[in-house]
Amino acid sequence: MKSLRRFFERLFSSATRQTQEERLREEIDEHITLQTAENLRAGLSPVEARRQAMLKFGGVEAMKQDYRAERGLPLIEDLLQDLRFALRVLRKSPSFAAVAIVTLAVAIGANAVVFSIVNALILNPLHVPHAESLYAIQHGNEASLSQSYPDYLDLRDRNRTLEGLAAGNGAQVGLDTGENPSRAWINEVSGNYFDVLGIQPYLGRLIHESDERGPNSAPYIVLSYAYWRNHFAGDRSAVGRVVQVNKHPFTIVGVAPPDFHGTLVFFNPDFYMPIVNAEQVEPQNHLNERGHRWVFMTLGHVKPGATVAQAVADLNSIGSYLEKTYPQDDDKRSFTLARPSLYGDLLGKPMRAFMTALMLLAGLILVAACANLGSLFAARAADRSREVALRLALGARRSRVLRQLFTEALLLSAIGGVVGIWASVFALRGLSTWQPFARWPIYLTVTPDANVYGVAVLLTLSSGFLFGAVPVRQVLHTDPYEIVKSGSLGKVGRRLSVRELALVVEIAICAVLVTSSFVAVRGLIRSLHSNFGFEPRDAMLADTDLTMGGYSGESVPQMQKRMIDALKRIPGVKSAGLIDAAPLASGGFTGGLAFTDETTDLRPGNAAADAYQFSISPEYFEAAGTALLSGRVFSWHDDKGAPAVAVVNQEFARKVFGSVAKAMGSYFKKRDGTRVQVVGIVGNGEYSSLTEDPEPAMFLPILQSPSTQTYFVVRSRRDAGQLVAAIRNAVHELDAGQPLYVEPWSQAVSGPMFGPRMAALSLGVLGAMAAMLSITGIFGVAAYAVSKRLRELGIRMALGAQRKEVLQAALGRAIKLLSFGSAAGLLLGIFASRVLASIVYQATSRDPLVLTGTVLTMALLGLIATWIPAQRALSVDPAILLREE
Amino acid sequence: MVLKTLDVLGPLHGYGIARRIEQISGDLLAVNQGTLYPVLLKLEQEGAITSDWGASENNRRARFYRLTREGRKQLQVETQDWEQTAAIIGRFFEVKAEDLS
Numbered sequence: 001m002k003s004l005r006r007f008f009e010r011l012f013s014s015a016t017r018q019t020q021e022e023r024l025r026e027e028i029d030e031h032i033t034l035q036t037a038e039n040l041r042a043g044l045s046p047v048e049a050r051r052q053a054m055l056k057f058g059g060v061e062a063m064k065q066d067y068r069a070e071r072g073l074p075l076i077e078d079l080l081q082d083l084r085f086a087l088r089v090l091r092k093s094p095s096f097a098a099v100a101i102v103t104l105a106v107a108i109g110a111n112a113v114v115f116s117i118v119n120a121l122i123l124n125p126l127h128v129p130h131a132e133s134l135y136a137i138q139h140g141n142e143a144s145l146s147q148s149y150p151d152y153l154d155l156r157d158r159n160r161t162l163e164g165l166a167a168g169n170g171a172q173v174g175l176d177t178g179e180n181p182s183r184a185w186i187n188e189v190s191g192n193y194f195d196v197l198g199i200q201p202y203l204g205r206l207i208h209e210s211d212e213r214g215p216n217s218a219p220y221i222v223l224s225y226a227y228w229r230n231h232f233a234g235d236r237s238a239v240g241r242v243v244q245v246n247k248h249p250f251t252i253v254g255v256a257p258p259d260f261h262g263t264l265v266f267f268n269p270d271f272y273m274p275i276v277n278a279e280q281v282e283p284q285n286h287l288n289e290r291g292h293r294w295v296f297m298t299l300g301h302v303k304p305g306a307t308v309a310q311a312v313a314d315l316n317s318i319g320s321y322l323e324k325t326y327p328q329d330d331d332k333r334s335f336t337l338a339r340p341s342l343y344g345d346l347l348g349k350p351m352r353a354f355m356t357a358l359m360l361l362a363g364l365i366l367v368a369a370c371a372n373l374g375s376l377f378a379a380r381a382a383d384r385s386r387e388v389a390l391r392l393a394l395g396a397r398r399s400r401v402l403r404q405l406f407t408e409a410l411l412l413s414a415i416g417g418v419v420g421i422w423a424s425v426f427a428l429r430g431l432s433t434w435q436p437f438a439r440w441p442i443y444l445t446v447t448p449d450a451n452v453y454g455v456a457v458l459l460t461l462s463s464g465f466l467f468g469a470v471p472v473r474q475v476l477h478t479d480p481y482e483i484v485k486s487g488s489l490g491k492v493g494r495r496l497s498v499r500e501l502a503l504v505v506e507i508a509i510c511a512v513l514v515t516s517s518f519v520a521v522r523g524l525i526r527s528l529h530s531n532f533g534f535e536p537r538d539a540m541l542a543d544t545d546l547t548m549g550g551y552s553g554e555s556v557p558q559m560q561k562r563m564i565d566a567l568k569r570i571p572g573v574k575s576a577g578l579i580d581a582a583p584l585a586s587g588g589f590t591g592g593l594a595f596t597d598e599t600t601d602l603r604p605g606n607a608a609a610d611a612y613q614f615s616i617s618p619e620y621f622e623a624a625g626t627a628l629l630s631g632r633v634f635s636w637h638d639d640k641g642a643p644a645v646a647v648v649n650q651e652f653a654r655k656v657f658g659s660v661a662k663a664m665g666s667y668f669k670k671r672d673g674t675r676v677q678v679v680g681i682v683g684n685g686e687y688s689s690l691t692e693d694p695e696p697a698m699f700l701p702i703l704q705s706p707s708t709q710t711y712f713v714v715r716s717r718r719d720a721g722q723l724v725a726a727i728r729n730a731v732h733e734l735d736a737g738q739p740l741y742v743e744p745w746s747q748a749v750s751g752p753m754f755g756p757r758m759a760a761l762s763l764g765v766l767g768a769m770a771a772m773l774s775i776t777g778i779f780g781v782a783a784y785a786v787s788k789r790l791r792e793l794g795i796r797m798a799l800g801a802q803r804k805e806v807l808q809a810a811l812g813r814a815i816k817l818l819s820f821g822s823a824a825g826l827l828l829g830i831f832a833s834r835v836l837a838s839i840v841y842q843a844t845s846r847d848p849l850v851l852t853g854t855v856l857t858m859a860l861l862g863l864i865a866t867w868i869p870a871q872r873a874l875s876v877d878p879a880i881l882l883r884e885e
Numbered sequence: 886m887v888l889k890t891l892d893v894l895g896p897l898h899g900y901g902i903a904r905r906i907e908q909i910s911g912d913l914l915a916v917n918q919g920t921l922y923p924v925l926l927k928l929e930q931e932g933a934i935t936s937d938w939g940a941s942e943n944n945r946r947a948r949f950y951r952l953t954r955e956g957r958k959q960l961q962v963e964t965q966d967w968e969q970t971a972a973i974i975g976r977f978f979e980v981k982a983e984d985l986s
Contacts, residue, residue, distance in 0.1 A: 009930040023948070027899055027922065030947045034900040035918070058917025066923045 024067055032057060078400075082407035089408065095868060096380065097412065100373055103776045104416025104463065105423060106769060107362075107369035112424035112448070112456045114362040117431075118355050120265070120446040125341035127259040129198040135308070136263075136299040136344055137165070137315060140334030143346040146293040149275070149286065151322060151333075152190075155298065158318045161311040162300040166196035168263060169296040173281045174548030174739035175270075176244035177231075181739045183548070184227070185441045186245075187262050187269040188278050191218070194256075196300055197263070203228075204239035204254030207274055215287060218274035219250045225258040227270040245273065247550030247737060248280040261445070263299060265341040268441045281547070291329035299340045308337055365769055368506055370463050372776040374470030375499055377409065379784035381471035388475055402475055409468025410461065417460030421453070436754055500813075503777045504821045507858075510770035511825020512832055514857050517767045518850045519833045520760035527756065533649075533685015534583060535625030536745040540720070541582055542567075542712040542727050549738035556708050559734070561636070563712065564617055566730040572718040577620035580707035583687045585748035590614075592698060594656050595669040602671055609655040611648075611696035612687050615705040621647075621682065623713040631664055631680030639703035647680035652696035676700075690753065713745070720744055771861055774821075778865035782814040786869040790876060798878035810873035811866050818865075822858040829854065888933060888960040891952040896939070898947040899925065925950060933959050 032053045039049035057063075090097040128134065137155065138145050147155065147167070156165040167190040175184040191209035199206065202225055211218040221243070223232070232238040241252050250273065261268045275295070279285040286292045302311045312335060319333035338344035342351050381388070391401055428446045435443045546556050560578060567576040581589050592613030599606050618634040620626075631647070638645055646668075648656075653663035660681055667675045676698075684694040716723055724742045731740050750757075786793070793806055801809075830846070890905045891897060897905070902925075903918040928934045933956035939949040952960070 005932055006927075006930045024922070026946070027948050028919075030898065030945060031900045031903070031918065033945065034898075034947075038904075056918055058919040060919065063917070063919035063922060066920070067926060069923075 024064065028057070028060060078403070079407065082404045083411060085404065086408040086411045090412070093380075096376065099776055099779065100376065100412045101416045101419060103369045103373060103772065104413055104460075105419035106772060107366040107420070108413075108417045108456060108459055108463070109420035109424040109427070110769065111362045111366055111459055112421055112452060113427050113431075114355075114358050115455050116424065116428055116446050116448050116452045117444070118359060119449065119451055120444060121342065122352060122355060123451070124449070125265040125339075126263060127261075128263075130301060133301045133304070134197075134299060134340060135302060135311070135337035136297050136340035138336050138338040138344040139332075140316075140319075140336050141332055143344060143349070144293075145297045145338070145340075145344045145346070147295045147298050148290050148293050148329075149295055150288065150290040151293075152295050152298050154322060155315065155318055156190075156192075158321070159311075159314050161303055161306040161314040163303050164192050164196040165298055165300040166190050166193040167275060167295050167298045168193060169275060169278070169294065170264075170267060170269060171278075171281060172545070172548075173246050174244075174545075174737070176247070176737050176739075177241075178243075181244075181737050182231075183544075183739045183741055184270040185268075186221075186281070187272045188275040188281070189272050190275050193272070194222075199260055200257060201254040202257045203236060204252075206254050206256070207272065211274060212276050214276065215279055215285075216277050218276055219248065220253045220274065221245065221250045222254045222256055222272040223252060224256050224261070224268065224270055224272070226261075226268065228255045231270075244737065246281045246548050248277075250277075263297065263340045264343060266442050266444045268443060270441065290326055297340060297343070302337070312336055361766075365773065366459060366463060367466075368502075368773045369776070370466040371499065371502055372506075372773060372780050373412075373467040375780035375784055376776070377405075377467055378471045378474060379780060379787050381405070381474050382784065383787045385474075389479075398476060402472060405471065405475065406465070406468045410464040413460050413464030413467075417456060417463075420460075421448075421456045424448070424456075500781065500817055503774075503781060504817050504824070506770070506777050507774045507818055507821025508825035508828065510767070510774040510861070511822045511854065511858055512829045513763060513767035513770045515826060515829025515850065515854045516832055517760060517763035518853045519829075519847070520756065520763050522847060522850060524753075524756050524760050527690050527753070530690070531685075532584060532690075532749075533626060533683055533687075534745075536584075536749050538715055538717055539624065539745040540714040540716065540723055540727060540742060541585055541745045541748050542714065542731070542740055542742045543582070543586065544710050544712075544731075544738055544740045546708040546710060546738075549735050551708065557703055557706055560617070560702065560710060562734055563710075563731055564619065566734055567712055567714050567727060568619075570714070570716070570723075570726045570730055572723075573714055573716045575619050575623040576712060576714045577623040578617045578702065578710050578712050579620050579624070580615040580702070580709050580711070582711040582713070582745070582748065583685060584690070585745060585751060586711065589688060593671045594652070594696070594698065595671075596656060597667045597669060597675065599669060602669065602673060604671075607671075608668070609652060609696040611652055611698050613705075614697065614699045615702045615707045616699050617702050620699075620713060623715045625715065626682050626685070629660070629681045629683060631678070633680055634701040636703070638701040642704075644674050644676045644704055645679045645701065646676045647682055647699040648678050649682050649684050649694075649697045651684050651694045652698055653678070653681055655696050690756065771857070774818075775861055775865040778814050778818055778862065779868065781817065782811050782866045782869040783872075785813055786810045786873045790873075793873055794876045794878040797876060803874060806873055806876075807870055811870060814866055814869075815862060818858070818862045822855070825858075826851070826854055888928070888952060888956055888963070891934065891950060892957065892960055896949040896951040898939075898949050900947075902950065928956070932956070 032050070035053035035056060036046075036049045039052050040046065042049075044052060054060075125131075126134070136145050137147070149167075152165070152167050156167075159165065169188045171186055171188055173184055173186055174181055189207065191207055191212035194201075194206040195208060201222075204222075206222050207218065207220055211220060223238070228234060228238060239252055239254060242249050243252060244250070256272065262272075273281070276287070278287060286294050302308060315335040315337075319335055322333050339348055342348035388401055392398065425448060428448060432443070432445045432447070435441075546559060549559075551559055564576050564578060567573060590613045592611055593602075593604060593607040594609045594611050595602055595606060596608050599608075616634070618636055618638075621628055621633050628647075629650070633647065634645065648663065650660055653660045656668050657663040657666055657678075663678050663681060665678065667677050669675055682699070685697070686692060687695060687697060712727070714723070714727060718726075727742050728740055731738055789810065793810060796809065797806060890902055890909070894901075894905060899921060900918075903921050906921075925934070925936075929936060929950075932953060934950050935953050936948050936950045938946055940946065
């Protein structure tokens with residue numbers, strides 16, 4: 001209590017130093033006057049009286065010092081003094097300060113960003129109460145979480161170790177609110193979903209178990225907060241409205257809370273509907289099929305008191321019961337528990353590994369930055385050895401000098417840290433709004449929380465101490481006598497020091513990254529001009545699913561044909577066709593096994609090819625710009641009543657029939673035994689990714705192999721904006737409630753380009769960071785070398801050395817390190833690009849452009865890094881220098 | 886000592902305190918008078934004493950130190966502590982060998 005009070009008094013008096021000093025002076029004056037008066041009365045002469053008074057009082061200055069120490073907080077006052085001094089010193093060398101701050105800002109910013117993502121993805125992914133006991137049920141033998149609905153019901157009702165088991169399944173539906181029907185992503189949830197997770201509504205109510213009374217009994221939906229804000233303008237009266245979901249009426253009963261995005265961390269559904277109504281939105285009804293695992297995820301809290309192992313054992317006993325009772329549906333049913341947020345181990349394992357690697361990398365960047373700044377600091381300490389020596393000679397304690405140096409380092413790291421954190425907040429804001437796939441609600445909301453700021457501050461402080469510690473030994477060994485007498489002259493080592501070796505490695509890594517990013521960019525550019533097997537330019541994709549408009553059975557192909565006819569009538573449209581899954585634009589391709597005509601045992605192992613299977617309308621090839629090599633395309637007469645036919649690609653022909661020539665007119669068998677005749681051959685293409693090897697593909701007539709999933713391909717040279725509107729109108733004239741998503745094919749192709757683009761981008765970012773670190777590293781070494789040998793250089797110049805020789809002496813070592821590192825890095829980069837080839841289209845580093853680009857970049861880095869030290873070495877004025885020493 | 890002096894004599898300025906301590910101790914404790922001021926400051930920061938400007942005997946501005954209620958309490962506690970300590974030490978000096986047998 002007393003000491004606390006004293007602390008505040010001292011803190012306060014630190015601020016009011018001026019008046020306090022005045023008061024003390026006055027008191028001392030008074031004291032001495034009084035003592036002098038007393039002495040006078042005792043009969044001393046005035047001069048002697050004052051002298052005696054002073055003697056009796058003791059050392060005034062020493063007493064003042066004590067008084068000050070008692071009054072304020074010397075630690076803080078010293079710190080402020082040091083800070084002021086550090087600011088003055090840094091202002092005198094702005095280039096050093098700028099380099100240090102930018103390096104630290106980038107390194108700390110990178111760490112903050114990476115840690116924020118780790119925090120959002122792994123440490124604190126779901127904003128639900130008691131997330132630590134929330135687990136999803138995963139199959140024991142494979143990293144899959146999906147269950148059939150009847151199995152889910154058994155697992156829910158028979159287990160005794162989970163507090164309720166909820167189920168969720170993502171799906172896409174058409175939502176018609178009365179105006180502009182649109183597609184929406186939903187989560188079909190079990191009635192107990194929100195109650196199991198412990199979610200409270202933001203508005204209205206959520207779905208409860210009591211809503212479930214058999215199939216299609218609960219026509220209620222709960223909007224996500226974001227969807228409510230964006231599509232209902234945050235209108236509170238939206239609750240209670242009736243909307244059409246795939247042409248079935250549903251009532252909006254409530255809005256979920258803002259921070260709840262479902263139970264997969266990056267998948268953000270637009271609304272939630274009861275899974276018992278799934279039949280109304282799915283093409284087929286699987287609610288009663290035990291063999292069909294379509295329920296995406298089941299999850300629940302482990303009961304307090306029960307362990308995970310007990311829960312798994314409990315689930316497995318249910319599994320063996322299911323195995324025995326329903327042997328025909330599923331063979332193996334063993335279970336484990338996994339975290340739901342990253343879909344169990346399927347994404348969780350690689351994600352965790354990836355993020356760990358990223359954290360390590362970011363940490364490495366920070367350590368490298370600290371090492372570089374350490375050598376810069378050492379260079380400065382060497383420059384300032386006279387100043388330090390002088391201070392030591394004047395009686396400063398070594399600890400005080402060190403404290404001053406650390407204050408300088410911490411000041412720099414604090415500024416760098418603040419800038420870095422500020423920048424990372426911006427970067428994260430950009431990342432949160434970034435939706436890599438326009439069609440999918442896949443994004444990650446990352447908001448830095450207290451954890452992130454804490455880690456960033458910790459990193460900032462520790463990096464300050466880390467690089468501040470580098471010159472400590474130098475200071476401790478400073479002998480003021482020697483230095484003031486003779487000026488500093490350190491030994492210039494011939495040996496490669498650890499610090500220099502680290503720099504070579506740094507430069508090599510930088511060169512690898514630069515090479516790889518050049519390779520990636522070149523591959524990216526090349527892949528934009530490659531042959532896809534179709535022509536994405538001037539082609540518009542309009543995709544929809546006819547179940548969203550409430551169509552089924554025979555009405556599907558009829559409607560599709562009417563829509564194609566309507567699209568063809570749009571002025572300026574050259575051709576229009578449809579395919580069930582557009583190459584390079586959609587996921588969900590159908591695979592089809594093909595057997596030779598002679599095969600009688602149609603087991604998967606006997607198949608001649610596992611091919612992509614597409615259902616197309618007759619006009620598709622023309623609209624897609626795919627060239628027919630031989631044979632014919634389909635007509636609308638290739639229907640259910642006509643013989644089964646197919647158009648195949650060259651790879652299919654080669655695999656199943658041996659050659660293109662043999663394929664024409666021949667038959668192959670499908671899995672169900674149907675004999676199909678090949679009537680046409682088309683060229684190979686890329687279907688699901690740009691880097692895949694030629695894959696076999698068969699195209700079947702849409703009338704013989706119907707599909708509700710529909711991608712209309714419309715070829716036209718008209719302006720894209722007008723064309724989009726015209727396509728919408730044409731379809732909505734036929735059915736105003738049919739949602740439609742229209743985009744140019746060339747834009748849709750960006751989906752499969754995502755991988756290579758990300759690779760190029762992240763390599764670029766890493767390359768830039770590595771380049772920056774190399775620059776500061778070389779800068780540090782060069783600056784150190786120059787400042788240590790400044791006197792020598794001055795003498796050489798005075799003796800008539802040429803500029804070239806001076807530069808060679810000053811920077812030779814730095815340049816040598818740079819060339820070593822670059823050469824090693826370039827060689828490694830050439831090998832590394834083989835790895836890149838799996839992501840980036842036709843990646844090769846044996847490309848003269850790549851090689852020259854890398855060499856030029858590294859040379860440029862060297863130039864930038866050595867510019868300032870070189871200037872300093874050249875501007876040495878021997879006269880001034882020698883006089884100074 | 887400072888507290889006791891102020892307790893007995895009422896408000897005093899720094900010089901006064903120094904003189905009194907010298908007188909009471911019979912000039913045996915003649916340390917540098919300057920060392921008094923840091924002590925005064927510490928006591929003031931702890932709240933045991935408070936100070937105001939006032940006029941000294943020869944009508945000059947001087948700072949007068951006064952005991953606060955808290956200071957009085959502190960004095961009591963310290964007096965007790967001291968007496969206890971002195972009593973214990975005293976007993977050690979009085980003790981004789983035969984007393985312990």
